[in-house]
Amino acid sequence: xxxxxxxxxxxxxxxxxxxxxxxxxxxxxxxxxxxxxxxxxxxxxxxxxxxxxxxxxxxxxxxxxxxxxxxxxxxxxxxxxxxxxxxxxxxxxxxxxxxxxxxxxxxxxxxxxxxxxxxxxxxxxxxxxxxxxxxxxxxxxxxxxxxxxxxxxxxxxxxxxxxxxxxxxxxxxxxxxxxxxxxxxxxxxxxxxxxxxxxxxxxxxxxxxxxxxxxxxxxxxxxxxxxxxxxxxxxxxxxxxxxxxxx
Numbered sequence: 001x002x003x004x005x006x007x008x009x010x011x012x013x014x015x016x017x018x019x020x021x022x023x024x025x026x027x028x029x030x031x032x033x034x035x036x037x038x039x040x041x042x043x044x045x046x047x048x049x050x051x052x053x054x055x056x057x058x059x060x061x062x063x064x065x066x067x068x069x070x071x072x073x074x075x076x077x078x079x080x081x082x083x084x085x086x087x088x089x090x091x092x093x094x095x096x097x098x099x100x101x102x103x104x105x106x107x108x109x110x111x112x113x114x115x116x117x118x119x120x121x122x123x124x125x126x127x128x129x130x131x132x133x134x135x136x137x138x139x140x141x142x143x144x145x146x147x148x149x150x151x152x153x154x155x156x157x158x159x160x161x162x163x164x165x166x167x168x169x170x171x172x173x174x175x176x177x178x179x180x181x182x183x184x185x186x187x188x189x190x191x192x193x194x195x196x197x198x199x200x201x202x203x204x205x206x207x208x209x210x211x212x213x214x215x216x217x218x219x220x221x222x223x224x225x226x227x228x229x230x231x232x233x234x235x236x237x238x239x240x241x242x243x244x245x246x247x
Contacts, residue, residue, distance in 0.1 A: 070126050071223065077124045078219045081136070084117030085212050088143070096197045099184040101160025104193065108150055111143050118143075121215075135215035142208040149192040160185065 091110040095103055121127065121136050150157065164182045171179045187194035195206070203209055220226075 073124050073126050074219055074223050077121045077127055077132075078216065078223065080117045080120040081212070081215055081219065084114040084121070084139070085216075087111070087114035087117065088208070092197055092203070095193070098182075099193070099197055100164055100182045101157040101185060102164040102182075104150065104157055104185065105161045108147070111147060115140060115143050115147075132215045132218050135211040135218070138211040139208055139215075142211075146192050146196050149190060153190065156189075157185070 087110045091107040091114075094107055097103075118136050118140050122133055122140075127133050127136075160183075167176075167180045167182065170176050185193060198206065
Protein backbone atom coordinates (compact mmCIF):
# COMPACT_ATOMS: atom_id res chain seq x y z
CA UNK A 1 0.00 0.00 0.00
CA UNK A 2 2.86 2.41 0.80
CA UNK A 3 4.43 1.68 -2.58
CA UNK A 4 1.10 2.29 -4.30
CA UNK A 5 0.68 5.69 -2.60
CA UNK A 6 4.22 6.64 -3.55
CA UNK A 7 3.56 5.63 -7.16
CA UNK A 8 0.35 7.68 -7.29
CA UNK A 9 2.13 10.69 -5.79
CA UNK A 10 4.90 10.43 -8.36
CA UNK A 11 2.37 10.15 -11.15
CA UNK A 12 0.55 13.28 -9.99
CA UNK A 13 3.84 15.21 -9.83
CA UNK A 14 4.66 14.16 -13.38
CA UNK A 15 1.13 15.08 -14.42
CA UNK A 16 1.54 18.56 -12.95
CA UNK A 17 4.81 19.04 -14.78
CA UNK A 18 3.29 17.88 -18.05
CA UNK A 19 0.41 20.35 -17.67
CA UNK A 20 2.82 23.24 -17.07
CA UNK A 21 4.70 22.36 -20.24
CA UNK A 22 1.41 22.04 -22.12
CA UNK A 23 0.22 25.47 -21.02
CA UNK A 24 3.49 27.12 -22.00
CA UNK A 25 3.61 25.53 -25.46
CA UNK A 26 -0.09 25.72 -26.34
CA UNK A 27 -1.61 27.93 -29.05
CA UNK A 28 -3.30 31.01 -27.50
CA UNK A 29 -6.52 30.19 -29.38
CA UNK A 30 -6.87 26.84 -27.61
CA UNK A 31 -9.08 26.62 -24.52
CA UNK A 32 -6.34 25.53 -22.14
CA UNK A 33 -8.66 25.09 -19.17
CA UNK A 34 -10.92 22.67 -21.05
CA UNK A 35 -8.08 20.70 -22.60
CA UNK A 36 -6.25 20.59 -19.30
CA UNK A 37 -9.35 19.31 -17.52
CA UNK A 38 -9.81 16.56 -20.10
CA UNK A 39 -6.21 15.50 -19.79
CA UNK A 40 -6.35 15.51 -16.00
CA UNK A 41 -9.55 13.44 -15.95
CA UNK A 42 -8.15 10.86 -18.35
CA UNK A 43 -4.95 10.51 -16.37
CA UNK A 44 -6.77 10.33 -13.04
CA UNK A 45 -9.01 7.55 -14.37
CA UNK A 46 -5.97 5.69 -15.68
CA UNK A 47 -4.14 6.05 -12.37
CA UNK A 48 -7.16 4.88 -10.36
CA UNK A 49 -7.75 1.86 -12.59
CA UNK A 50 -4.06 0.94 -12.43
CA UNK A 51 -4.04 1.32 -8.66
CA UNK A 52 -7.15 -0.82 -8.17
CA UNK A 53 -5.77 -3.54 -10.43
CA UNK A 54 -2.44 -3.48 -8.59
CA UNK A 55 -4.15 -3.88 -5.23
CA UNK A 56 -6.37 -6.70 -6.54
CA UNK A 57 -3.43 -8.57 -8.05
CA UNK A 58 -1.34 -8.16 -4.90
CA UNK A 59 -4.23 -9.42 -2.77
CA UNK A 60 -4.71 -12.42 -5.04
CA UNK A 61 -1.01 -13.26 -4.95
CA UNK A 62 -1.01 -13.00 -1.15
CA UNK A 63 -4.02 -15.32 -0.87
CA UNK A 64 -2.44 -17.83 -3.23
CA UNK A 65 0.80 -17.83 -1.23
CA UNK A 66 -1.14 -18.35 2.01
CA UNK A 67 -3.11 -21.19 0.41
CA UNK A 68 0.06 -22.93 -0.76
CA UNK A 69 1.68 -22.49 2.64
CA UNK A 70 -1.35 -23.99 4.38
CA UNK A 71 -1.38 -26.89 1.93
CA UNK A 72 2.25 -27.69 2.74
CA UNK A 73 1.44 -27.64 6.46
CA UNK A 74 -1.61 -29.88 6.07
CA UNK A 75 0.28 -32.39 3.90
CA UNK A 76 2.99 -32.62 6.57
CA UNK A 77 0.35 -33.04 9.29
CA UNK A 78 -1.34 -35.85 7.37
CA UNK A 79 2.00 -37.57 6.81
CA UNK A 80 2.87 -37.40 10.53
CA UNK A 81 -0.61 -38.58 11.51
CA UNK A 82 -0.26 -41.66 9.30
CA UNK A 83 3.28 -42.29 10.58
CA UNK A 84 2.09 -42.21 14.19
CA UNK A 85 -0.75 -44.59 13.42
CA UNK A 86 1.61 -46.94 11.58
CA UNK A 87 3.88 -47.18 14.63
CA UNK A 88 0.89 -48.11 16.77
CA UNK A 89 -0.18 -50.74 14.25
CA UNK A 90 3.29 -52.29 14.23
CA UNK A 91 3.31 -52.48 18.02
CA UNK A 92 -0.13 -54.09 17.91
CA UNK A 93 1.04 -56.64 15.36
CA UNK A 94 3.99 -57.85 17.43
CA UNK A 95 2.10 -57.81 20.73
CA UNK A 96 -0.86 -59.65 19.23
CA UNK A 97 1.48 -62.37 18.02
CA UNK A 98 3.42 -62.64 21.29
CA UNK A 99 1.89 -60.83 24.26
CA UNK A 100 4.74 -61.36 26.70
CA UNK A 101 6.81 -59.11 28.91
CA UNK A 102 9.79 -59.16 26.55
CA UNK A 103 7.68 -58.15 23.56
CA UNK A 104 6.04 -55.35 25.50
CA UNK A 105 9.44 -54.00 26.56
CA UNK A 106 10.53 -54.04 22.92
CA UNK A 107 7.39 -52.34 21.59
CA UNK A 108 7.11 -49.52 24.12
CA UNK A 109 9.62 -47.58 22.05
CA UNK A 110 7.20 -47.71 19.11
CA UNK A 111 4.52 -46.13 21.26
CA UNK A 112 6.95 -43.36 22.18
CA UNK A 113 7.68 -42.86 18.48
CA UNK A 114 3.97 -42.71 17.69
CA UNK A 115 3.49 -40.11 20.40
CA UNK A 116 6.25 -37.96 18.87
CA UNK A 117 4.60 -38.02 15.44
CA UNK A 118 1.21 -37.11 16.89
CA UNK A 119 2.67 -34.20 18.84
CA UNK A 120 4.09 -32.87 15.57
CA UNK A 121 0.56 -32.88 14.15
CA UNK A 122 -0.75 -30.90 17.10
CA UNK A 123 1.97 -28.28 16.79
CA UNK A 124 1.14 -27.34 13.20
CA UNK A 125 -0.09 -23.74 13.38
CA UNK A 126 -3.17 -24.32 11.23
CA UNK A 127 -4.36 -27.17 13.47
CA UNK A 128 -4.01 -25.65 16.93
CA UNK A 129 -7.38 -25.55 18.73
CA UNK A 130 -9.23 -27.29 15.90
CA UNK A 131 -11.28 -30.48 15.99
CA UNK A 132 -8.31 -32.31 14.45
CA UNK A 133 -6.25 -31.21 17.43
CA UNK A 134 -8.91 -32.75 19.68
CA UNK A 135 -8.99 -36.05 17.79
CA UNK A 136 -5.21 -36.33 17.94
CA UNK A 137 -5.31 -35.56 21.65
CA UNK A 138 -7.68 -38.47 22.20
CA UNK A 139 -5.21 -40.72 20.37
CA UNK A 140 -2.45 -39.45 22.66
CA UNK A 141 -4.61 -40.07 25.70
CA UNK A 142 -5.09 -43.67 24.61
CA UNK A 143 -1.35 -44.22 24.15
CA UNK A 144 -0.76 -42.57 27.50
CA UNK A 145 -3.12 -45.07 29.12
CA UNK A 146 -1.14 -48.03 27.76
CA UNK A 147 2.15 -46.38 28.76
CA UNK A 148 0.89 -45.67 32.27
CA UNK A 149 -0.07 -49.32 32.71
CA UNK A 150 3.43 -50.28 31.58
CA UNK A 151 4.97 -47.98 34.19
CA UNK A 152 2.64 -49.17 36.94
CA UNK A 153 3.38 -52.86 36.25
CA UNK A 154 7.01 -52.47 35.19
CA UNK A 155 8.41 -54.75 37.92
CA UNK A 156 6.23 -57.66 36.85
CA UNK A 157 6.87 -56.97 33.15
CA UNK A 158 10.64 -56.81 33.66
CA UNK A 159 10.66 -60.09 35.59
CA UNK A 160 8.64 -61.80 32.85
CA UNK A 161 11.00 -60.41 30.21
CA UNK A 162 14.07 -61.72 32.07
CA UNK A 163 12.53 -65.18 32.45
CA UNK A 164 11.81 -65.23 28.73
CA UNK A 165 15.36 -64.14 27.95
CA UNK A 166 16.74 -66.91 30.18
CA UNK A 167 14.55 -69.51 28.45
CA UNK A 168 15.77 -68.37 25.05
CA UNK A 169 19.37 -68.58 26.19
CA UNK A 170 18.85 -72.14 27.39
CA UNK A 171 17.46 -73.06 23.99
CA UNK A 172 20.32 -71.35 22.13
CA UNK A 173 22.90 -73.04 24.38
CA UNK A 174 21.33 -76.45 23.73
CA UNK A 175 20.24 -77.00 27.31
CA UNK A 176 16.71 -77.72 26.05
CA UNK A 177 15.53 -79.08 22.71
CA UNK A 178 12.41 -76.94 22.44
CA UNK A 179 11.88 -73.29 23.22
CA UNK A 180 9.62 -73.19 26.29
CA UNK A 181 6.25 -71.53 25.77
CA UNK A 182 6.16 -68.23 27.61
CA UNK A 183 3.02 -67.22 29.50
CA UNK A 184 1.21 -64.21 28.08
CA UNK A 185 0.54 -61.17 30.23
CA UNK A 186 -2.77 -61.69 31.99
CA UNK A 187 -5.67 -59.82 30.38
CA UNK A 188 -7.32 -59.04 33.70
CA UNK A 189 -4.08 -57.71 35.15
CA UNK A 190 -3.28 -55.70 32.00
CA UNK A 191 -6.69 -54.45 30.79
CA UNK A 192 -5.31 -51.59 28.71
CA UNK A 193 -2.83 -53.86 26.98
CA UNK A 194 -5.62 -56.36 26.38
CA UNK A 195 -7.70 -53.61 24.75
CA UNK A 196 -4.68 -52.57 22.69
CA UNK A 197 -4.23 -56.03 21.12
CA UNK A 198 -7.89 -56.76 20.41
CA UNK A 199 -8.74 -58.26 16.98
CA UNK A 200 -8.75 -55.90 13.96
CA UNK A 201 -12.52 -56.00 13.54
CA UNK A 202 -12.95 -54.76 17.11
CA UNK A 203 -10.01 -52.37 16.96
CA UNK A 204 -11.60 -50.53 14.02
CA UNK A 205 -14.64 -49.87 16.19
CA UNK A 206 -12.53 -48.75 19.11
CA UNK A 207 -11.60 -45.40 20.55
CA UNK A 208 -8.13 -44.92 19.06
CA UNK A 209 -8.97 -46.01 15.53
CA UNK A 210 -12.16 -43.95 15.39
CA UNK A 211 -10.33 -40.77 16.38
CA UNK A 212 -7.58 -41.51 13.86
CA UNK A 213 -10.06 -41.93 11.02
CA UNK A 214 -11.91 -38.77 12.02
CA UNK A 215 -8.69 -36.70 12.03
CA UNK A 216 -7.46 -38.26 8.79
CA UNK A 217 -10.79 -37.72 7.04
CA UNK A 218 -10.97 -34.08 8.12
CA UNK A 219 -7.42 -33.39 6.95
CA UNK A 220 -8.12 -34.99 3.58
CA UNK A 221 -11.32 -32.94 3.24
CA UNK A 222 -9.39 -29.74 3.89
CA UNK A 223 -6.69 -30.68 1.39
CA UNK A 224 -9.12 -31.60 -1.39
CA UNK A 225 -11.42 -28.65 -0.74
CA UNK A 226 -14.40 -30.82 0.20
CA UNK A 227 -14.62 -28.82 3.42
CA UNK A 228 -13.25 -25.46 4.50
CA UNK A 229 -10.92 -25.44 7.52
CA UNK A 230 -12.69 -24.26 10.65
CA UNK A 231 -11.24 -21.12 12.25
CA UNK A 232 -9.10 -21.94 15.31
CA UNK A 233 -11.18 -21.99 18.45
CA UNK A 234 -14.38 -23.03 16.62
CA UNK A 235 -14.63 -26.78 16.54
CA UNK A 236 -17.07 -29.62 16.88
CA UNK A 237 -17.27 -31.11 20.37
CA UNK A 238 -15.27 -34.31 20.79
CA UNK A 239 -16.01 -36.82 23.51
CA UNK A 240 -13.24 -36.54 26.06
CA UNK A 241 -11.42 -39.47 27.61
CA UNK A 242 -8.92 -38.33 30.16
CA UNK A 243 -7.06 -35.08 30.56
CA UNK A 244 -4.91 -33.49 27.91
CA UNK A 245 -1.44 -34.99 27.98
CA UNK A 246 1.93 -33.44 27.33
CA UNK A 247 4.00 -36.61 27.39
